[in-house]
Amino acid sequence: MVVTNKDQIENEIPPKALKKTLAFVQILRLGDILQTIKMAQELRVVHGDKFKLLLIARKSFATPLRELIDSVFDECITIDLKDLTLKGDSVSLENTLKNIKELKAKINSNVIEVCINLSFSKSANYLMSLIHANNKIGPTYDEQANIRIKDKWSQYLYANVLETNQNPFNLVDLFKLIVGVDHKQGKKEKIEFTPRKKVFIHPFTSDSKKRWNESKWVEIIYKFLKDHENKEVFIVGSDTDNESANKITNNPLLKTFNDRLENICGKYSINELKNLLDEESMFIGHDSMVSHLASLQNVPIITISLGTVRPYETTPYIEGVYNLSPKTKCFPCKPDTSCDFFQCHADIPYQVVNESLSIISKGIELTQENLKENLSHFHLNSTEIRKSEFNSAGLLTLNTVFKEDMTYNETLNSFYTLAWTYLFNEIVVNQDYPKISDKTHSLLAKDMQGLQQLYELSEFGKKYSRYILEEVSTETPDIQKIKEHSNKVDEIDRLCDIISETYPQLRPLINFGTISRANLHGENLVELTESSFYSFHDLSNATSIIYELCEKTLTKNQISKSKTNNEVSIR
Amino acid sequence: MSNFAKEVVEKIEKIKSSAKEGISLSTDDLEVLFLASLLEEEGNGRD
Numbered sequence: 368m369v370v371t372n373k374d375q376i377e378n379e380i381p382p383k384a385l386k387k388t389l390a391f392v393q394i395l396r397l398g399d400i401l402q403t404i405k406m407a408q409e410l411r412v413v414h415g416d417k418f419k420l421l422l423i424a425r426k427s428f429a430t431p432l433r434e435l436i437d438s439v440f441d442e443c444i445t446i447d448l449k450d451l452t453l454k455g456d457s458v459s460l461e462n463t464l465k466n467i468k469e470l471k472a473k474i475n476s477n478v479i480e481v482c483i484n485l486s487f488s489k490s491a492n493y494l495m496s497l498i499h500a501n502n503k504i505g506p507t508y509d510e511q512a513n514i515r516i517k518d519k520w521s522q523y524l525y526a527n528v529l530e531t532n533q534n535p536f537n538l539v540d541l542f543k544l545i546v547g548v549d550h551k552q553g554k555k556e557k558i559e560f561t562p563r564k565k566v567f568i569h570p571f572t573s574d575s576k577k578r579w580n581e582s583k584w585v586e587i588i589y590k591f592l593k594d595h596e597n598k599e600v601f602i603v604g605s606d607t608d609n610e611s612a613n614k615i616t617n618n619p620l621l622k623t624f625n626d627r628l629e630n631i632c633g634k635y636s637i638n639e640l641k642n643l644l645d646e647e648s649m650f651i652g653h654d655s656m657v658s659h660l661a662s663l664q665n666v667p668i669i670t671i672s673l674g675t676v677r678p679y680e681t682t683p684y685i686e687g688v689y690n691l692s693p694k695t696k697c698f699p700c701k702p703d704t705s706c707d708f709f710q711c712h713a714d715i716p717y718q719v720v721n722e723s724l725s726i727i728s729k730g731i732e733l734t735q736e737n738l739k740e741n742l743s744h745f746h747l748n749s750t751e752i753r754k755s756e757f758n759s760a761g762l763l764t765l766n767t768v769f770k771e772d773m774t775y776n777e778t779l780n781s782f783y784t785l786a787w788t789y790l791f792n793e794i795v796v797n798q799d800y801p802k803i804s805d806k807t808h809s810l811l812a813k814d815m816q817g818l819q820q821l822y823e824l825s826e827f828g829k830k831y832s833r834y835i836l837e838e839v840s841t842e843t844p845d846i847q848k849i850k851e852h853s854n855k856v857d858e859i860d861r862l863c864d865i866i867s868e869t870y871p872q873l874r875p876l877i878n879f880g881t882i883s884r885a886n887l888h889g890e891n892l893v894e895l896t897e898s899s900f901y902s903f904h905d906l907s908n909a910t911s912i913i914y915e916l917c918e919k920t921l922t923k924n925q926i927s928k929s930k931t932n933n934e935v936s937i938r
Numbered sequence: 939m940s941n942f943a944k945e946v947v948e949k950i951e952k953i954k955s956s957a958k959e960g961i962s963l964s965t966d967d968l969e970v971l972f973l974a975s976l977l978e979e980e981g982n983g984r985d
Contacts, residue, residue, distance in 0.1 A: 458942050492975075
């Protein structure tokens with residue numbers, strides 16, 4: 368038989384390129400998994416099916432979200448403490464470790480190109496150290512039980528999320544920056560505002576600091592149903608929320624609205640609940656998983672942030688979400704801050720919530736004008752109302768609905784956005800210099816002194832790192848001199864801590880510097896010192912960017928003030 | 939304290955004393971620490 372070239376070509380099976388596996392460790396709660404799903408969806412938009420995506424999550428949180436997880440991830444491996452301890456003949460350490468080895472083998476049966484830790488929890492960091500991967504991103508423990516973080520965005524997240532209230536990035540954006548998803552190419556989902564008949568309320572959170580008590584929700588529901596005779600309200604939550612939900616629905620004030628108010632806690636699975644959020648629905652509630660679920664359905668969303676919630680970080684990842692937060696001085700607090708008074712709960716009056724809910728349910732966006740129609744300054748003075756929007760770089764940001772001067776914190780947040788994105792990714796965010804009040808003007812002028820000191824310290828850090836390198840490169844390095852220079856570098860770190868206490872708003876810079884220098888790269892003194900030099904160099908650059916932004920904003924503000932004064936005097 | 943808890947605590951104490959002597963963590967040690975952190979998080983309600 369003669370085999371022709373044509374036959375040969377037809378019979379040859381072309382080699383199939385093996386997909387690289389990207390593994391994501393996300394062993395936190397439902398909301399965190401939903402934010403990871405959002406990031407993975409964006410990764411799929413940019414890279415299609417180029418990679419195999421593997422999610423490692425806790426069984427209790429991954430199971431209810433299984434359909435959503437399977438829609439974007441190729442595989443999901445779950446972890447369950449009960450399975451690890453109880454599977455086998457007896458409950459013993461030996462047996463549990465055997466089960467952990469099995470779990471590890473299952474994960475490591477994948478040839479993982481990159482393993483990314485998005486959980487930032489102790490167990491996730493230990494798990495990272497057990498996973499075999501060609502590259503690891505995010506925190507992992509080393510053999511000396513030190514946490515190691517190699518990439519800058521994870522260092523940033525570790526240093527600033529929850530540690531300061533000046534992180535301007537949404538967690539989904541931070542996940543995307545850590546993973547390296549191109550922000551410009553991603554899908555920019557937007558909420559469409561049309562009249563909505565059904566209002567889904569999730570008035571529960573995992574922590575009492577983050578939620579109103581039932582009576583405040585009763586007031587809101589009462590007013591809403593009284594004013595809108597054709598609309599319905601559904602209380603959503605899990606089985607465990609039923610007691611609290613019944614306190615709302617059984618309140619005597621709401622008795623007359625029984626036909627338009629329903630408690631559906633625990634009646635539907637998460638996926639069924641997602642499908643209930645249709646084109647007739649809208650959502651209002653505290654910071655919780657359900658708000659992220661609503662963002663997947665593009666329905667109008669109002670979130671109310673209280674206690675420890677940082678709206679910039681956790682607002683659902685879609686353009687058009689309205690966020691209400693208190694202007695209380697201590698907001699947002701830290702999880703370990705004790706509080707009995709909950710001033711932040713009182714600083715969002717129910718009237719503001721009702722008016723916002725009423726306007727949005729009619730299919731209208733919130734504006735300064737329509738809010739002021741029925742609300743007085745007394746109502747609005749203590750509440751911040753912001754809308755989520757994608758900026759020129761494709762990052763989700765929160766912008767105030769009121770066209771007034773930017774607050775001091777917002778001004779600094781906008782500077783931090785510019786500085787970090789430029790420093791780490793050379794992303795240029797186009798934004799105008801903020802219009803600021805006299806109070807912000809004087810606070811920024813004071814900050815500039817701190818920035819000047821920090822800049823000088825980081826330049827000293829660079830200088831002493833360079834001295835060490837120069838000494839090492841001599842023919843006979845003097846150990847004593849190297850020690851002296853090294854001590855100077857340590858002293859700089861201590862002085863940075865002092866600046867951090869005097870200028871707490873500069874903490875994001877100082878925290879990042881500290882984490883960056885705790886994670887120097889290198890196997891020897893030269894490599895470590897070079898890494899130290901670059902760490903100080905990053906701090907110096909970030910500081911000078913923020914200094915320049917302060918300087919230009921103050922100058923612009925002064926010019927516009929003197930123009931206004933001239934106009935007044937001419938009149 | 940259950941036998942299981944005692945076993946975990948004893949093992950952690952051993953790991954701690956080895957670490958004080960400057961001995962690097964083995965994979966087995968990291969597995970125990972992973973388990974301990976899961977137990978700790980579950981106990982704190984942070985799971």
